[in-house]
Amino acid sequence: MSGFVVTGTDTEIGKTVFAAALAGALGASYWKPVQAGLDDGSDAARVAALAGLPPERVLPEAYRLATPCSPHRAAEIDGVEIDPARLALPQVRPLVVEGAGGALVPLTRTLLHADMFARWRLPVVLVARTGLGTINHSLLSIEALRARGVAIHGVAFVGEPVEDSEATIAAIGGVRRLGRLPRLDPLTPETLAVAFAAQFDLADFA
Template sequence: MSGFVVTGTDTGIGKTVFAAGLAGALGAAYWKPIQSGLEDGADGDAVARLSGARVLPEAYRLTHPLSPHRAAELDAVIIDPARLTLPAERPLVVEGAGGVLVPVTRDLLFADLFARWRLPVVLVARTALGTINHSLLSIEALRARDVAIAGIAFVGDVNEDNEATIAAIGGVPRLGRLPRLDPLDPATLAAAFTASFPGLRA
């Protein structure tokens, strides 16, 4: 196992918490190539706090909490795809920004990067209303680019029908479901991840 890309069906669904749990379970380094939005801290800081994983520096740190293409324009930054080559560290957990088709630049999407990187993708999805459509569209976008999908990981309250329907229609492995954690700390995340994703271990 050399690593995974963690992407989502949307923004704000718990993708970073899942990535932290995965990095901790695998003993992997973590890399978020583009951080958009710094006011609430970087996602890498949260991953380091929750998992103790080694966090590699971002290629770009952008001020505004927007899609990278727009955040870069507002910061007068030109994103060079050559700087988005995967680091050599293995195992490695790489986190995208937002969803599969979020623009990196005005002519490059995250799904295009995933196809170049050739690491299997874990798609993180919420369990609530709307997740079937968002998840199946994301799966289709990845398959259209010949991206290997390791499986789908759910975050949120249990919704058996939504979870089973997405896995069956999408034809992807159902990896498990991470519940919302309160409190969210290294101990609760590690315990929940071990219980929820027994197949994702070093």
């Protein structure tokens, strides 16, 4: 296993929490190439805390943008031009890379996250919520990734169990259902590690 890209079907669905759990379970380094929005802290800091990663395993972002919106627009507001050359994968393995938002979120006016995933050539874990609307969002994301030749490692669900929706996405999308991470209260490094170990098979990420 050299690494995974973690992307989502939407924003605020638990993608960062899943990325933290995966990085911690694999003993991997974590990298979020573009952080858009800093008022609530960075995702890298949150992952470091939840995964218990030492500082050297949390790689610095290529871009830290102040405005919490799509990276292409946040960069424009900040007067920054995102250079795809700066988004080359760090030569660190194993590595968990987290995208911003969903697969088709723009990095620039001409470059989507999914386009970058295709260049990186790492398998993608698609994080999907279990609530209403997830079948459509998930299948659209799967089609968009496949259209660009991106390898989909599987789908990780977040939320309360909804067996039919999860099974339907896996069957119609032709993807592996990796497991489901429940919403945790409290969310701590300990509760996250226990939940991931109970709901996911680490061998699926080998």
